[in-house]
Amino acid sequence: MSQRSVSSQSPSVPSRLCEAALSTLPAAVARPAYDRARTRIGIVHFGPGAFHRAHQAVYLDELLATDPDWAISAVSLHSPGVRDALAPQDGLYTLVLMEQPPRLRVVGAIREVLCAPQQREAVAARLADPAVRLVTLTITEKGYCLSADGVDAAHPDIAHDLAHPREPVSAIGWLVEGLRLRRERGLPPYTVLSCDNLADNGGRLRRAVLDYAGRLDPDLAAWIGREAGFPRSMVDSITPATDETLRAQVAAALGMEDAWPVQREPYAQWVVEDDFRHGRPPLEHAGVVVGADIAGYDRAKLRLLNAPHSALAYLGSLLGLETVAEAMRHPALAGFVERLMREDIVPSLAAMPGFDPQAYVDAILARFRNPAIRHLLAQIAWDGSQKLPVRLLGTIAEALAAGRPIDRLCLPVAGWMCFVRRQARAGVALVDPLADTLAALGRSLGGDPAADVAAFLALEAVFGPLAKEPRFAGALRQAYAALDGAGPEAVAAALART
Ligand code: CS2
Numbered sequence: 001m002s003q004r005s006v007s008s009q010s011p012s013v014p015s016r017l018c019e020a021a022l023s024t025l026p027a028a029v030a031r032p033a034y035d036r037a038r039t040r041i042g043i044v045h046f047g048p049g050a051f052h053r054a055h056q057a058v059y060l061d062e063l064l065a066t067d068p069d070w071a072i073s074a075v076s077l078h079s080p081g082v083r084d085a086l087a088p089q090d091g092l093y094t095l096v097l098m099e100q101p102p103r104l105r106v107v108g109a110i111r112e113v114l115c116a117p118q119q120r121e122a123v124a125a126r127l128a129d130p131a132v133r134l135v136t137l138t139i140t141e142k143g144y145c146l147s148a149d150g151v152d153a154a155h156p157d158i159a160h161d162l163a164h165p166r167e168p169v170s171a172i173g174w175l176v177e178g179l180r181l182r183r184e185r186g187l188p189p190y191t192v193l194s195c196d197n198l199a200d201n202g203g204r205l206r207r208a209v210l211d212y213a214g215r216l217d218p219d220l221a222a223w224i225g226r227e228a229g230f231p232r233s234m235v236d237s238i239t240p241a242t243d244e245t246l247r248a249q250v251a252a253a254l255g256m257e258d259a260w261p262v263q264r265e266p267y268a269q270w271v272v273e274d275d276f277r278h279g280r281p282p283l284e285h286a287g288v289v290v291g292a293d294i295a296g297y298d299r300a301k302l303r304l305l306n307a308p309h310s311a312l313a314y315l316g317s318l319l320g321l322e323t324v325a326e327a328m329r330h331p332a333l334a335g336f337v338e339r340l341m342r343e344d345i346v347p348s349l350a351a352m353p354g355f356d357p358q359a360y361v362d363a364i365l366a367r368f369r370n371p372a373i374r375h376l377l378a379q380i381a382w383d384g385s386q387k388l389p390v391r392l393l394g395t396i397a398e399a400l401a402a403g404r405p406i407d408r409l410c411l412p413v414a415g416w417m418c419f420v421r422r423q424a425r426a427g428v429a430l431v432d433p434l435a436d437t438l439a440a441l442g443r444s445l446g447g448d449p450a451a452d453v454a455a456f457l458a459l460e461a462v463f464g465p466l467a468k469e470p471r472f473a474g475a476l477r478q479a480y481a482a483l484d485g486a487g488p489e490a491v492a493a494a495l496a497r498t
Helices: 019-024 050-054 056-064 081-089 120-127 156-163 171-184 201-216 218-227 244-254 295-318 324-328 331-348 357-369 384-402 407-426 435-444 449-457 460-468 470-486 488-497
Strands: 041-046 071-076 093-097 103-107 110-115 134-137 191-194 233-236 262-264 269-273 289-291
Touching (some): 050 093, 050 262, 071 081, 071 120, 081 110, 093 244, 110 120, 171 201, 295 357, 295 407, 295 488, 324 331, 324 357, 331 357, 331 407, 384 470, 407 435, 407 449, 449 460, 449 470, 460 470
Parallel strands (some): 041 134, 269 289
Antiparallel strands (some): 093 103
16 A cells, blocks of 8 residues: 555655655765665764764664664754754755765665754653663763863753753763663663764763762662773764755755755774673774774874864964865965974874874875865864863873973964954854853953963863963963964964974
């Protein structure tokens, strides 16, 4: 009765991407190489933003072709935007690989899209489902509500969840509520896999989960500590935000609308520590590197890709540039960033067998230069208060301890300060969890390097104990003074001589 596919009449082509539209897509658009109806949800993912959909979901799309057990239930923690865009499309969306010519692929790994505040029971049911053995996260640095060695109990979301643990709003709250349900039902815990750009992401998440659970129920915390795995991971693929150009390009290629396509560079890497206690997807079949010790990889990537990205973002914005590729065509900025990587950051990395840091630098610089990718510096500039500590400040602290120079490393930090000052004065809103504090700070600055730098260093959540290092404060003052009002000529001159 319900066989609706074979018909002698020409089938009407849907106007929007969905399961029924797959067979009508142009041949050049790749599509899932498996029957989606036969897949089962084995993963809950928190934070189905563009990065997840362009990276992890694509690896799982590969895997589902041979193993149907690992489809994704994608859960947004706050806004219904992704659910409202993708649910009418049966979870399908298009990935554009940015090369010449671009390659399009419809990804089918997401079988369900939920919005946690509106679908609490459904999210709890998934977390407590025995078929779900893995919970993954891309919630960005700020989503973890971390303190130095646990969870920030003063964070409003964490404070809420500690008071109402059965109705969580934070990722940590949801993870622990799901684990509580599983323990109550005699199920093993799921493995919790952070896929965010944090050094030791698994270790930090584990400490935060145990800290939070311990405040609610020490027995539950002990069970989680004993039974659950929190592998570390390193994720990498440059993923510019979706814009109208992409939507139009995809609609033209598909011959139908896709409400939320995503794009990324062709290169992708995913390295995962093998700390799964109760079964795992055979990720290596999809090209994921699963290994015993991945700590060196996450450090190398954060320090050699993300830190230079932030340097390009702040210093490039001060130069009036718009994209990463454009910033890499600015000789003074490109030269500075390359020196920063080769001379200041590479020495901070421990040797790893089979890892050639200078070749890694070459490859990253080539990716930054890729003219097919329009990656806005403004996007990378978001959340500086969260990104600088994990990207740059750790390297600076280590360089200080080892007696290495820090002048060059301080220039992007000073660049961030000048960027904050410029945006605040122009009344442009910052995208940052500390946006209000930073805007008030930026407006209050008088231009005297000593006073301005001291005002920033008082941001304990950003600088921590490093603020008390006189060599750091001195180098930062010097860098801030060198950027001198942060006009393009001064910035270019400072870059050229640092
Ligand atoms: C970027 C990253 O926006 C940013 O801060 O540095 O998203 C970067 O593109 C990815 O980590 C690359 O893997």
